[in-house]
Structure formats: C-alpha cells, structure tokens
Amino acid sequence: MVARYELIADELRGEILSGVHPVGSQLPSESELAARHGAARGTVRQAVAVLAAEGLVGSRQGARRIVLGTARSQSFAELHSFAEWARANGYRYGGQVIAQRRRPPTPAEAARLGSGEVLDVLRLRTLEDEPVLLERTAYAEWIAGAVEKLPPGCGSVTEALYESAGLVFAYGEHLIDAVPASTRDARLLGVRRGSPLLRQRRVTTTHEGRAVECSDDRYRAGSVAFSIRNSIGANPLVRHAGDLRFGA
Amino acid sequence: MVARYELIADELRGEILSGVHPVGSQLPSESELAARHGAARGTVRQAVAVLAAEGLVGSRQGARRIVLGTARSQSFAELHSFAEWARANGYRYGGQVIAQRRRPPTPAEAARLGSGEVLDVLRLRTLEDEPVLLERTAYAEWIAGAVEKLPPGCGSVTEALYESAGLVFAYGEHLIDAVPASTRDARLLGVRRGSPLLRQRRVTTTHEGRAVECSDDRYRAGSVAFSIRNSIGANPLVRHAGDLRFGA
DNA sequence: TAGTGGTCTAGACCACTGT
DNA sequence: CAGTGGTCTAGACCACTAG
Known part of the structure; x- marks a missing residue:
C-alpha cells in the first residue's frame, strides 16, 4: 500500500x-x-x-x-552499510575478516551493549580493489552467534544478518572525526603511519531500541567523504569538542 | 507566537x-x-x-x-557558526583574520557564487585559547562589502552579518573528510606537517537560494567531532567517494 | 480483538509576503 | 489587499501490533 x-x-x-x-x-x-x-x-x-x-x-x-536543488539525500542503509552504499553507486567492493574473537566489553561498550561478552571483529573493506576502510566492530552477545556463522569474505554483513537472523538495523548514532593511522592501521590500509584517517564511530540499534553493535570505522584519506545538506529549520548534525561520548 | x-x-x-x-x-x-x-x-x-x-x-x-535517547540534535546555526556552537556549549572562543583579499573565483566557486570577484578570507579560530580551526572562506561579490567592514577580530561573522546586512544563512551543503596539514596549516594550528585535520567544506545560501559563501574549514584532530543521529526512515548524510562535488 | 499509529478529509483562522 | 503557507480542529478509515 x-x-x-x-x-x-x-x-x-x-x-x-x-x-x-x-x-x-x-x-x-x-x-x-x-x-x-x-x-x-x-x-x-x-x-x-x-x-x-x-x-x-x-x-x-x-x-x-x-x-533549492536536485541532489537527494540517500537512505539510512547507505550510511549504515558500506556494501549497500558501494553497490548503489556502482563501485566494485569487497571485504575480509582479519581477526575475530570474543572478549569482555570495555566500560563504554558495556554501557551500550550490556555487560555480557562482545564479539570483536576486524574487517578490511576494499573499493575498486583498493583497501579503503578498516572496521572494528563489537557485536552485542545476543547477535554474536549469528555473526560468527557468516563467511569471512562476506560482502554485506547487514544483508547477511537480515537474511539469517531477521535483523534490521533501524537507528544509528555516529561520531565523525580525524585521527592519525596507527602502525597496524597503516599496514592494513597501505598508508604511512600517522597519516590522516577519517573515523566514523557508531552505535546501531534495532527499531525497538535494542543495541546491536558499536563500531570504529577508519577510512583512508581521499577515499570517502561524508555529505550533509541542512536547513535553518532542521538538521541532525552536531559538533562535539574532544572525545566526549564514546569513552576512551 | x-x-x-x-x-x-x-x-x-x-x-x-x-x-x-x-x-x-x-x-x-x-x-x-x-x-x-x-x-x-x-x-x-x-x-x-x-x-x-x-x-x-x-x-x-x-x-x-x-x-530512544536523550541526546538532542542542535540547530542549523550551531552547525554553521563556530561562535554560536561554542557559546551554546560554554566554551571560550575567539577569531582573527589572518589574510583577506579579493580575487577571481576558481571554476568551482564561479559555478556556485557567480563569476564576479570573490572575497577570500583566512581566519584562525580558537577554543579555550588554543588554535583549533582554520577557515578559508570565499564570499560572493554581493556580500563582500559587508564582510570587509567587519573588524578583524570579529567573534561571530554570522551574527555580525545579520546585524549589519540583515543576512540570514538558511541552507547549507557540507562535505566532511580528513586531510593532512599543509606547511601553512601546520604552522597556524600548531601541529606537525602532515598530521590529520578534519575538513568541512561547505556552501551556504540564503532562504531564497542565493549562494553566500564557499568555505574550507580545517579542525585540528582531537579538537572537534561531528555527530549524527539517523533512522531507517530518514537521514541526511551521504557518503561520497573521492573528491566529487567541490572541484579541485 | 482492542488499541495504536498512519493516512486522509474538509473545513477554519492566523501570520506573513508581495503588489 | 489578495494569496500563500503555518497552525489547528474533529472527525474518518485503514494497517499493524500485541495480548
């Protein structure tokens, strides 16, 4: 209808x-x-x-x-899912799990995901066969089992979790800033240590408000930019000083 | 009312x-x-x-x-104006014009501001007495005169232009990414050359759709982050590959 | 099945814009 | 001043959720 x-x-x-x-x-x-x-x-x-x-x-x-213009803002899915964004824009993309393990949550994660163990996954994503994004994601315990069943080369985690567990990501909270590449970041992304990375930290929840994951995503400089259109009436973007809400 | x-x-x-x-x-x-x-x-x-x-x-x-939560998104004014954001959050802030001159527009600026000369202003903004933001703004010719009359230490350009010229910024388009600091950026912001900066490029227009300014703002890493909340129903943020819409 | 949010109608009055 | 968008009312029916 x-x-x-x-x-x-x-x-x-x-x-x-x-x-x-x-x-x-x-x-x-x-x-x-x-x-x-x-x-x-x-x-x-x-x-x-x-x-x-x-x-x-x-x-x-x-x-x-x-x-005012003809450029249209895109859907939540495109912000949340690297794969959906890449496909919608006609890019070749891929992904590979580099490391995966269960561990106790950090205090910041415990406050959002609950105090049970989290599933920590490190993924490297490629665009046009170049490594561009390093994803460090902590999944809440209730969804960890479904994530562990995914193949390590899974292209779209969002879609796979929908198909296997019926999971729908509905709300997101994102913090965007710039950080220098650590030694490990640099090696995996093929850049020099200390070079600029665009960082997107996010917490995603279902539409019931149940937290699914906390993630720290780092993009190689020059590979991706975030775009926002706003008006005096309403806008969703806020500037923050320092490292406030996501803990250390 | x-x-x-x-x-x-x-x-x-x-x-x-x-x-x-x-x-x-x-x-x-x-x-x-x-x-x-x-x-x-x-x-x-x-x-x-x-x-x-x-x-x-x-x-x-x-x-x-x-x-869903208690964090509230703030107004357009807070995204557009460094001074309004800083004041609303209780920070000490300041600003100083480093250089100012009229020049012909770049092709990208001409497409948005018109083909007349632009007023190019380089401002350094401080937060808690630390330099945190370098603003490179090109003002359209029709507003350049009003900008030139502002004092070089003007704290809030947005408010000053409203008072002196009745100008209201109503719509904005923003591109956010990370770049390495140039030699000049580094010296003015007090960081090492090549260290990460968070860049916000924007075009702002009046509510009639008349373009006022193009700006390239660079924040020292760690000083400021941008925050976004979105939902599956609607969101205003889009990811872009490479340097697409703002030209070279 | 009762309750809830999503959609829609056909009016009304007001504040503001432009002439 | 007429026209326009902003607000508000008091209904109605439908799709969906939850017990």
Missing part, C-alpha cells in the same frame, strides 16, 4: 529532477496542487514536507515554495 | 530529559496526549514528529512510541 502523499511527492520530485521546476523557481501553491490531484491540502503538505526533508525545496510563510 | 505543538513537544522533551519517560520506555498514546492537552490528535502528531526528527523517539505502526 503506497500512501497518496508519497505518490504526489514522487511526481513533484520527478518534475524537479526533469527540469519542469528548475532550481530557483517557484512550486505551485498548495491549493493548486490539491486541486490538481483531487486531494486535501493536508495531504499535499505531507508530500512537500517529504521534499523539504530531502533538501529539494525550501519554504517561508507567505511566499511560494522555492526549488 | 509560539505554536501549540511546540509547547507540547517542549513538555514531552522535558519529561524525557528529566527521566519521567526513561530510555526504552513507551510514550503515552496520541489519544491520551491529545486528551491531556485538550488538543486535536493532529496537533499531538506534529509535536511527536518534532521529537522523532530530533532522534529522541522512534515509532512503528500499531505499537506505542519508544524513547
């Missing part, structure tokens, strides 16, 4: 991407869109709210909505 | 932060909240939509909403 407002949003998005409403131009008024689609104004407002959340259009009270 | 749904959202947020609704617990149903506040259900839905956008609560059709 596809909602009415989604259909209207899709049609408007198509018109924006195809140039019917060029960047900088005004969108039709809500009343006009409502009449055209035979829908109530509230439904049209839901549709344009979708486009506003995607950063395509902006609005000010009293004035027509304006087309 | 404060909207009704904002008041309801504020009250609910306060109850979440103060522990009335602990993390993992269920929120009251929409009908109950509507009855309690004497408001229509639609108004209550607007209120909880605010909390969902902040990442505080999650929802699934048919089940009660669940409290």
Whole structure:
C-alpha cells in the first residue's frame, strides 16, 4: 500500500529532477496542487514536507515554495552499510575478516551493549580493489552467534544478518572525526603511519531500541567523504569538542 | 507566537530529559496526549514528529512510541557558526583574520557564487585559547562589502552579518573528510606537517537560494567531532567517494 | 480483538509576503 | 489587499501490533 502523499511527492520530485521546476523557481501553491490531484491540502503538505526533508525545496510563510536543488539525500542503509552504499553507486567492493574473537566489553561498550561478552571483529573493506576502510566492530552477545556463522569474505554483513537472523538495523548514532593511522592501521590500509584517517564511530540499534553493535570505522584519506545538506529549520548534525561520548 | 505543538513537544522533551519517560520506555498514546492537552490528535502528531526528527523517539505502526535517547540534535546555526556552537556549549572562543583579499573565483566557486570577484578570507579560530580551526572562506561579490567592514577580530561573522546586512544563512551543503596539514596549516594550528585535520567544506545560501559563501574549514584532530543521529526512515548524510562535488 | 499509529478529509483562522 | 503557507480542529478509515 503506497500512501497518496508519497505518490504526489514522487511526481513533484520527478518534475524537479526533469527540469519542469528548475532550481530557483517557484512550486505551485498548495491549493493548486490539491486541486490538481483531487486531494486535501493536508495531504499535499505531507508530500512537500517529504521534499523539504530531502533538501529539494525550501519554504517561508507567505511566499511560494522555492526549488533549492536536485541532489537527494540517500537512505539510512547507505550510511549504515558500506556494501549497500558501494553497490548503489556502482563501485566494485569487497571485504575480509582479519581477526575475530570474543572478549569482555570495555566500560563504554558495556554501557551500550550490556555487560555480557562482545564479539570483536576486524574487517578490511576494499573499493575498486583498493583497501579503503578498516572496521572494528563489537557485536552485542545476543547477535554474536549469528555473526560468527557468516563467511569471512562476506560482502554485506547487514544483508547477511537480515537474511539469517531477521535483523534490521533501524537507528544509528555516529561520531565523525580525524585521527592519525596507527602502525597496524597503516599496514592494513597501505598508508604511512600517522597519516590522516577519517573515523566514523557508531552505535546501531534495532527499531525497538535494542543495541546491536558499536563500531570504529577508519577510512583512508581521499577515499570517502561524508555529505550533509541542512536547513535553518532542521538538521541532525552536531559538533562535539574532544572525545566526549564514546569513552576512551 | 509560539505554536501549540511546540509547547507540547517542549513538555514531552522535558519529561524525557528529566527521566519521567526513561530510555526504552513507551510514550503515552496520541489519544491520551491529545486528551491531556485538550488538543486535536493532529496537533499531538506534529509535536511527536518534532521529537522523532530530533532522534529522541522512534515509532512503528500499531505499537506505542519508544524513547530512544536523550541526546538532542542542535540547530542549523550551531552547525554553521563556530561562535554560536561554542557559546551554546560554554566554551571560550575567539577569531582573527589572518589574510583577506579579493580575487577571481576558481571554476568551482564561479559555478556556485557567480563569476564576479570573490572575497577570500583566512581566519584562525580558537577554543579555550588554543588554535583549533582554520577557515578559508570565499564570499560572493554581493556580500563582500559587508564582510570587509567587519573588524578583524570579529567573534561571530554570522551574527555580525545579520546585524549589519540583515543576512540570514538558511541552507547549507557540507562535505566532511580528513586531510593532512599543509606547511601553512601546520604552522597556524600548531601541529606537525602532515598530521590529520578534519575538513568541512561547505556552501551556504540564503532562504531564497542565493549562494553566500564557499568555505574550507580545517579542525585540528582531537579538537572537534561531528555527530549524527539517523533512522531507517530518514537521514541526511551521504557518503561520497573521492573528491566529487567541490572541484579541485 | 482492542488499541495504536498512519493516512486522509474538509473545513477554519492566523501570520506573513508581495503588489 | 489578495494569496500563500503555518497552525489547528474533529472527525474518518485503514494497517499493524500485541495480548
């Protein structure tokens, strides 16, 4: 069942991407869109709210909505899963488990995943056959068994866990900063020790709020960048001083 | 005029932060909240939509909403303006113009700011009296005059431009990655050459979609991190390969 | 099956924009 | 001033969850 407002949003998005409403131009008024689609104004407002959340259009009270751009923010899956992002963008990608063991959680991990043992996995991911990402992930005990059953060359852990355990990653919290490569990082990624790495630390939970994993992902400089579009009305990105929330 | 749904959202947020609704617990149903506040259900839905956008609560059709966390995403202003972010978090901060001149735009800047001359400003920002951020900003010609009138030790450029020119930054596009410090970066920030810097490149526009500035901001490693909360439903962050959209 | 959130309607009034 | 988006109401039906 596809909602009415989604259909209207899709049609408007198509018109924006195809140039019917060029960047900088005004969108039709809500009343006009409502009449055209035979829908109530509230439904049209839901549709344009979708486009506003995607950063395509902006609005000010009293004035027509304006087309801001054509670049669309992508899905949660693309942020969470390296494989899904790479495939969606047409890149060749791969992955290999370098080390895997159970161990007691650090205090920071225990606070998020519970006090049971965690499964610590070190994975090296490649893009276009070049090593670009080193993933250090601690899985909560309740999912560790399913992770251990995955093949070491598994391309997409997210998809494999969905298929084998029905696990859906639903919410994420991410901290992004820059760190120098350690000796081991440098060797695995093929860079010099101390050279810049883009670090993404994250905690992911199911939609029930159950924590699944804590991860420390390090990208080789120049291989990947993170992009954000925001507006004065709403944005999800926050700057933090130092190393606050993820512990040592 | 404060909207009704904002008041309801504020009250609910306060109850979440103060522990009335602990993390993992269920929120009251929409009908109950509507009855309690004497408001229509639609108004209550607007209120909880605010909390969902902040990442505080999650929802699934048919089940009660669940409290996901207590960390709140901050405003656009805090992402855009170093000074506003620093002040909101109680840090001592400062800034100093190191160099300022007019020059022709690079091709990438011309595509965004127009083909007129740009005003190129190099600023060093401090946090707790330590140099942490090097800002290289190209202002569009139409705002350059107002920027040149600012004092070189101006703490908040965003606020000063609002007061002197009525300028409101409304939309931003940001690319975040890691780069090694150049010789000049290193000297100004007090780090070794080649050491990691967290880079934020951004383009900011007014709410009419008029581009104001392109900037390349570099943070000393360890001084600042960016934080993002997202959900499977919506998120604004995208990963990019290499150096795509901002040109050379 | 009862309760909940997701969607939708058809109105209404207000604040703001642009002419 | 007319037109527009922002807010709000009081209903309705449906899809889904949970007991």
